[in-house]
Amino acid sequence: MESNPDVDICGTNMLILKQNSEPKVIAMPTVDSMIRFNMMFYCCLGHPTLMFKASQVPNLIYNVNEPLMEDYELWLRLCATNLRFANIG
Numbered sequence: 001m002e003s004n005p006d007v008d009i010c011g012t013n014m015l016i017l018k019q020n021s022e023p024k025v026i027a028m029p030t031v032d033s034m035i036r037f038n039m040m041f042y043c044c045l046g047h048p049t050l051m052f053k054a055s056q057v058p059n060l061i062y063n064v065n066e067p068l069m070e071d072y073e074l075w076l077r078l079c080a081t082n083l084r085f086a087n088i089g
Helices: 032-038 070-079
Strands: 009-012 014-016 024-026 085-088
Touching: 032 085
Parallel strands: 009 085
Antiparallel strands: 014 024
8 A cells, every 4th residue: 555645445356265165266346436336236345355544544433223234334435435445456
């Protein structure tokens, strides 16, 4: 994130490992505009992969009224701000 100071929240692709199954790569969109667009349809930010600039993320608090989608709800709320997203492919 030091190399990309305009990025506030950054994630990566994910590798899914299941017993008795081939590993599967979940490819996430990499640029802010595509992340925002795809967030309307699915959560394209892998929670365990995320890094963020704490100084740039005000109110990084889960909505306890949405316990089944607390991560997704938080990312959607942050999409409504001017924060910049990225995923590393």
